[in-house]
């Protein structure tokens with residue numbers, strides 16, 4: 001019983017805390033945590049755990065188990081995929097140094113995104129709001145990092161022959177990371193302002209301006225839409241953006257399927273887990289786009 005205790009401050013629910021604590025329902029969560037959780041996932045919550053108990057709790061079935069697994073399993077798969085690309089795919093395509101560097105960046109970002117999100121879900125049951133919001137901040141910062149890394153790798157291929165434009169857009173991408181690192185990770189800003197997830201919307205306008213500038217620049221540089229190199233980024237924005245927007249609407253805003261079947265998908269299959277799979281699909285689409293770029297450039301581009 002070493003890890004189990006009654007929380008004396010919580011007379012209303014007499015909630016047990018610790019790694020062997022009983023799972024609780026949404027309406028038993030602390031008030032501050034309720035605003036971050038989906039009310040349609042009604043049961044299977046762990047709460048009030050210490051850091052060590054959070055780590056131990058990964059072995060226990062709860063409504064976070066699927067959230068952790070849908071990141072950790074793809075992280076292992078992407079590690080194997082990265083090694084396969086490095087040793088088989090790129091040498092088979094006679095890739096150059098840039099292909100290896102871009103492939104390494106792709107693999108590192110995939111791991112960062114998946115593992116930072118897994119960290120958030122492992123520490124979601126933490127009793128301390130500061131630890132919880134740091135985990136959430138890491139998760140959201142991983143998303144911003146990935147969006148900007150996608151743009152930076154497309155810039156690298158689009159302006160492979162122009163050091164100036166490559167540096168120009170990549171420095172802008174790195175500069176955009178700084179305010180997001182501050183607002184998601186710095187303790188002074190994590191608690192204030194609007195909710196962290198809603199701050200993610202703030203990346204929309206600056207990203208749209210940067211993307212449109214890049215698309216227009218690429219259009220002029222490569223001589224119009226007749227060039228596959230100019231066309232590939234906007235085409236992938238539509239395809240990949242469509243996947244994310246549809247997944248966000250269905251699984252986050254509409255909370256499908258838990259709204260349709262309350263309680264049935266609390267542990268396995270609730271909307272957040274489907275959202276994770278959409279993220280994995282988006283990462284695979286990014287890899288595919290990078291290979292398309294490599295193919296196009298081998299055929300048509302020599303600096």
Ligand SMILES: [Zn+2]
Pocket residue numbers: 067117121272276
């Ligand atoms: Zn998640």
